[in-house]
Amino acid sequence: MAAEPESTATETSAPPDEGAPTAGPDPVRPKARGALVAGVLALVVGLALLVAALLLPLVVYPRVAVLPDDPGGPATSTARGATLLVPDRTSPIGLKEVRGLQLTSTTVMKPGPRPDDGDSVVWEMTTTTTAAGIGPLGPPVAERVSIDRRTGETTNCCDDRIGTSLKESESRPVQRQGYFAWPFDVQKRDYPFWDGTIGRTWPMAYVREERRDGFDTYVFEAKVPRQKTGVAQLPGALFGRPEPVVQAESWYTRTTTSWIEPSTGAPIASRDQRTQGYTFAGRTVTAFAATMESGKMTDSRRDEVRTGARWLPWARGRAAYVLVPLGLVFLAVGVVLLRRRAVARRISAAQS
Secondary structure, three states: OOOOOOOOOOOOOOOOOOOOOOOOOOOHHHHHHHHHHHHHHHHHHHHHHHHHHHHHHHHHHHHHOOOOOOOOOOEEEEEEEEEEEEEOOOOOOOEEEEEEEEEEEEEEEEEOOOOOOOOEEEEEEEEEEEEOOOEEOOOOEEEEEEEEOOOOEEOOOOOOEEEOOOOHHHEEEOOOOOEOOOOOOOOOOOEEEEEOOOOEEEEEEEEEEEEEOOEEEEEEEEEEEEEEEEEEEEEHHHHOOOOOEEEEEEEEEEEEEEEEEOOOOEEEEEEEEEEEEEEEOOEEEEEEEEEEEEOOOOHHHHHHHHHHHHHHHHHHHHOHHHHHHHHHHHHHHHHHHHHHHHHHHHHHHHHO
């Protein structure tokens, strides 16, 4: 019998095992993308905080910590128990000393001519003082003063004058020195303030801290000892002398106390103890003696000072103590997140 031919089996590929794992999306990629977004965002926030820490004291604070063009007002102070030498037609001397008077001093303030440089402000002020039962104590005192808008020091830039009015025929030019207004960020040191009566500066010395009218204040005091201010022709009988007229020495002494909110430089209260008189042949006559106390601030002014006292220290530098560390933390977080993303990408590339 013939042998049966060998049958050849046809090779076929086995069907895929349904239970075997199949290739899918890489789970590392979404995490890496999220780390990228979070890292970049953290870097942006950190840089923004550091920039803000620089801009607040270098740009924002110098623009907001300036004296206003309009000084506001009016400002009023009063005194009780004052002593005055006043005209008296019934007296053979023509003068008499009156005690126990109530005085009111009112200063009306307004903006002056706008300076060309922009670094100064110009204020014009007119002060009148009246005594109850007597009336005005002489003509008003009008002043024009130019002040550095950032430091409070006088600049004498804009026809500074003093007189009974600001007309050239009724006033004279004046060159002031030192401070006329308190600066922002007041320090515990002496400040030389201008005293118009003696025509020069006198130091306002730091004394203490004190809570006054709801504000934390620095207290400053200027004590001007007796100063000769000129001579005056007065009846000799005023000094017990037989001469009809004598030339008496006029003098002045003053103690000024100011309560200052240090961040804004705003005066919260003031007290002005002033004595003026005449001396001849060893005898002294008091012409003016009073202690003037400033009036209360208006509600709007109080709110303005309170807002400045709260926020100006942060703009000046306090915010940097918060913004810089916080910015560095955000930068560090951003760097860590971006490094983690780079590591995750390398691991993903090695596994593929």
